[in-house]
Amino acid sequence: MIHRASGHYSDAAALTAQRIALGKALFNDPHLSADGTIRCASCHIPEKGYTDGRRVAVGVEGRAGTRNTPSLVTIGVAQETSFFWDGRRSALDQAVLDPLTNPVEMGLDDQTELLQRVQQNAGDRQAFAQAFPDAKQAVTLEQIATVLADYVQSLKLPESAYDHYALHGDKTALNQRALLGLAIFKGKGRCAECHLLQGTPAMLTDHAFHRTGIGLDAIAQDLPRLTQGVIQRSLQGAAIGNRVATHADEAQLGRFNVTQDPADIGLFRTPSLRDVSQTAPYMHDGSVATLDEAIDREVYYRSLQAGHPLQLTVEERKDLKAFLETL
Ligand code: HEC
Ligand code: HEC
Numbered sequence: 001m002i003h004r005a006s007g008h009y010s011d012a013a014a015l016t017a018q019r020i021a022l023g024k025a026l027f028n029d030p031h032l033s034a035d036g037t038i039r040c041a042s043c044h045i046p047e048k049g050y051t052d053g054r055r056v057a058v059g060v061e062g063r064a065g066t067r068n069t070p071s072l073v074t075i076g077v078a079q080e081t082s083f084f085w086d087g088r089r090s091a092l093d094q095a096v097l098d099p100l101t102n103p104v105e106m107g108l109d110d111q112t113e114l115l116q117r118v119q120q121n122a123g124d125r126q127a128f129a130q131a132f133p134d135a136k137q138a139v140t141l142e143q144i145a146t147v148l149a150d151y152v153q154s155l156k157l158p159e160s161a162y163d164h165y166a167l168h169g170d171k172t173a174l175n176q177r178a179l180l181g182l183a184i185f186k187g188k189g190r191c192a193e194c195h196l197l198q199g200t201p202a203m204l205t206d207h208a209f210h211r212t213g214i215g216l217d218a219i220a221q222d223l224p225r226l227t228q229g230v231i232q233r234s235l236q237g238a239a240i241g242n243r244v245a246t247h248a249d250e251a252q253l254g255r256f257n258v259t260q261d262p263a264d265i266g267l268f269r270t271p272s273l274r275d276v277s278q279t280a281p282y283m284h285d286g287s288v289a290t291l292d293e294a295i296d297r298e299v300y301y302r303s304l305q306a307g308h309p310l311q312l313t314v315e316e317r318k319d320l321k322a323f324l325e326t327l
Helices: 002-027 074-078 111-119 122-131 141-154 161-168 176-186 216-235 240-246 291-306 314-324
Strands: 209-211 267-269
Touching (some): 002 141, 074 141, 111 141, 122 141, 176 314
Antiparallel strands (some): 209 267
16 A cells, blocks of 8 residues: 555646646747747756846837846745736646736737647657646646746746755855845835745745835836726726736836725836846846846835835945845
8 A cells, every 4th residue: 555655646746847837848948939939948048047148028029018028936935926016816737827828928819819720740749648647638727837837937046055054054154244235125125024034945036016216217107007008908808918018117016906996006026036146137127127126216215115214334335235245
């Protein structure tokens, strides 16, 4: 009996491994884009922390979107429960399908076209049959979503210097500057109120939405027209993701695009700061080019917002940066 049980366990593990491998293959397959040139990994580049180094993403036929490509390595670790900068999806297996039909990302007409492309590929058909041995049908959308989500969820970084310090008690993992930075991050900087240090390893996000102050000034004059536009297009049934990626001004309304609650205008999800030194440029619209600027911006704006004006010296900002580089 024991042997049987462990046999089942390793069957399940082998199946998961197969699904992750299949997800990885799809993630790297340009044939799933309208013009055959764009794959998930065109924007989520492994060597760049699964971001693209661009201000905003560029998809099929050189079309630019409106948002900065987020890292995918934080999803599993931070146990994210909402996806995209405005949290418009609450399930990963929905989120992974959206880019395929987004007109400025992979540009397929619809999910039927996606399904046909995968089903027409003999190699894919065989791989899906192996990864889902009990399935009655040859390749379904749910299966595609499952393997992509399994792959994204499996992405992990090696342990960071801060992990060594916090998880393994290695007090030498952070140098003096980084230690001072950590104290500011937790203490007077109040960064850890949103970029939480809780979790094993630290999640560095509170999974919540906050007003950012970024991008909103430019559209402040135009709010009534823009919010009307969002409500109208949503009544017409346009997918939020496609709308947001093709209307830069409306994209700046953030979470309002999802809830249509005026209280949510300009709110964005707190990004995890894991690997943050590798993912420039920063913020939902990629408008902040460097980590130094991002720190200046957050020190100024967050303290203003909290009503506790915060003055950090040049040296203290360097400390904070040294700490962020250990994440
Ligand atoms: C053209 C560039 C581009 C391509 C191609 C692309 N993405 Fe993305 N991805 C983005 C951008 C930009 C966002 C953020 C969009 C937003 O928040 O509105 C994003 C967000 C995501 C998210 C949510 C991450 C989070 O932290 O909330 C997931 C998951 C994701 N992409 C997976 C994929 C998968 C899987 C593919 C391939 C099927 C893919 N992406 C293809 C640019 C791209
Ligand atoms: C009230 C919650 C809150 C506090 C406090 C806060 N942040 Fe943030 N942080 C956010 C949100 C939300 C964003 C995303 C803003 C956007 O994209 O418009 C963000 C973005 C960032 C980014 C850019 C990350 C990326 O991937 O683009 C950095 C770096 C950062 N914060 C550092 C800090 C530091 C350092 C502090 C302390 C001085 C701090 N934050 C305090 C909520 C917070």
